[in-house]
Amino acid sequence: MDLSFSKEDNAFREEVRAFIAEAFTDDLRRKMSLTKNGYLDKEDHIMWQKRLHEKGWAATHWPEEHGGPGFTPSQHFIYDSEMSAAGVPLVVPFGIRMVAPVIMKFGSEEQKKKYLPDILATNVWWCQGYSEPGSGSDLASLQMKAEDKGDHYLCNGSKIWTTQAQHADMIFCLVRTKKMEKRQDGISFLLIDMHSPGVKVEPLVTLDGPAEGKQEINQVFFEDVKVPKENLIGEENKGWTYAKYLLEFERGNAYGPGLYRSLGKVKKIAADTKINGETLAEQPHFKAKVNDIETQIRAMEFTELRIFSAMSNGQNPGPESSMLKCRGTELQQAISELALEGIGYYGMPFVEDTFALKNEEVVGPDYAPVTAPYYFSLRKASIYAGSNEIQRNIMAKAVLGL
The missing domain is CATH 1.20.140.10 (Butyryl-CoA Dehydrogenase, subunit A, domain 3)
Known part of the structure; x- marks a missing residue:
């Protein structure tokens, strides 16, 4: 593996450093020095990610057809190294790095057109609905139910350890659509509007006792939440396949x-x-x-x-x-x-x-x-x-x- 950098790579490194010098303001630097987990206020994250979007760097691993910058492997390495060395804010991963690849791979053309541009521009804040009380590492045991009601699903259950759910507009969820002998079967992948009637977010305050609204994790409850059928990703009961694909990018x-x-x-x-x-x-x-x-x-x-x-x-x-x-x-x-x-x-x-x-x-x-x-x-x-x-x-x- 050749680890030497070309003149073009070195020029790109200088471009990244120049962007950081301009966009990573003193105020953001001060706030990042005070965060214990990499998260800032929602407004600060959105501001940072929109600056990246203006530069064309919001989703560095996306294919060019969907708005990615088309980085070479060496540019990816340089970009990640320089951003990390500078200590810039995290790109909140749930939209850009997690659900977006699933939509690209398994979503319909209509879903790609509807969701991907807003994810890229950070116009919509996403969170992840995987774990449940009693279903964490043993995720296949999840029980949140989605009943087929013709033109929509009726969802009941809860998700736990939901990072930044108090800020989210959308949540991607694994739900049980059918009981089958093999637990991994009968699971579907749904996109749910967090502003839907019946969705409730409760904070899970950790021992460090953060101020109101700044907690990292939450529990999300769903009581008779109606989800349109067009919010189903891929095929019904095939969600475990999509979940495994997403986790490759999360990990x-x-x-x-x-x-x-x-x-x-x-x-x-x-x-x-x-x-x-x-x-x-x-x-x-x-x-x-x-x-x-x-x-x-x-x-x-x-x-x-x-x-x-x-x-x-x-x-x-x-x-x-x-x-x-x-x-x-x-x-x-x-x-x-x-x-x-x-x-x-x-x-x-x-x-x-x-x-x-x-x-x-x-x-x-x-x-x-x-x-x-x-x-x-x-x-x-x-x-x-x-x-x-x-x-x-x-x-x-x-x-x-x-």
């Missing part, structure tokens, strides 16, 4: 650039922290931990490049996405543990809502308040999008034939 994100940035913060913390007159960065045991993680990130980066190069040639992520998800989340957690070790006692003050810090004096270095909340927030990373134990089962079956 197949690039981790390397973000991991390097997070490790860079750890190195800064270690250089600033002194113990008995010696910086933490000079302590052999801590230095060994940092070096070990950096080696693992480098190995993962090469694996990602190989996988994404294959994707650029039309191949789907496949079981490799499970591998990336496992290693990526475990390295995220390991880095956050080092950061927490590095800040020591400064990790103890309880920060109810990091956004409130804009009006309060920070205890310790400016990076201290979000370090402990970020560490605790990442405990869920090895559970969401299918727990890492489930991912290993997928790899054992798909790759090793076990």
Whole structure:
């Protein structure tokens, strides 16, 4: 694999840096420094994503026919690396990275025309309706029911751990349309308007106690919600196939650039922290931990490049996405543990809502308040999008034939 960059690639890198310098304002930088999970207010995310859309970079992995920029594999790598290094806001994935590929692959032409342009322009905010109480990693046991009423489905049930549902206009849901012997059968993929009568969002407030409206997760209830038949993706009772396809994209994100940035913060913390007159960065045991993680990130980066190069040639992520998800989340957690070790006692003050810090004096270095909340927030990373134990089962079956 040739890792050298051409003159065109280097020119593209400068273009990305120039865009970041202009679009990533001081206000957005300040807000990103105070977030513990990568999420900002809805308005800030929309503003950022619309700036990307104006540039033509809102959906970098979309095919050109649907508005993608047509990046080469090296441009994808450069773009992800520069954006991550700068710490720009996340592109909320539920529309652009998750439901959109499913619509492109399995949706009708009418559905593509109706939904894809608004997803690309961030005119509609999406959320994901997969997990249910009692149906998380064992997703095939889901019970939310969609009864065929002729020209519409009548939906009853609930979805849980629904990220940013309080902001959403639409939700893509897996629903039970038929009871069959094999649980994976009888599941359909529906697009549901969150403003429909009978839809109710209840916040799930976590231990960090965020301010009202800023919680990350929710439970969504559906009581006799009418969903038009034209909102069914693909064939009825074939939703499990579409769900697996979507999860390849949910789990197949690039981790390397973000991991390097997070490790860079750890190195800064270690250089600033002194113990008995010696910086933490000079302590052999801590230095060994940092070096070990950096080696693992480098190995993962090469694996990602190989996988994404294959994707650029039309191949789907496949079981490799499970591998990336496992290693990526475990390295995220390991880095956050080092950061927490590095800040020591400064990790103890309880920060109810990091956004409130804009009006309060920070205890310790400016990076201290979000370090402990970020560490605790990442405990869920090895559970969401299918727990890492489930991912290993997928790899054992798909790759090793076990």
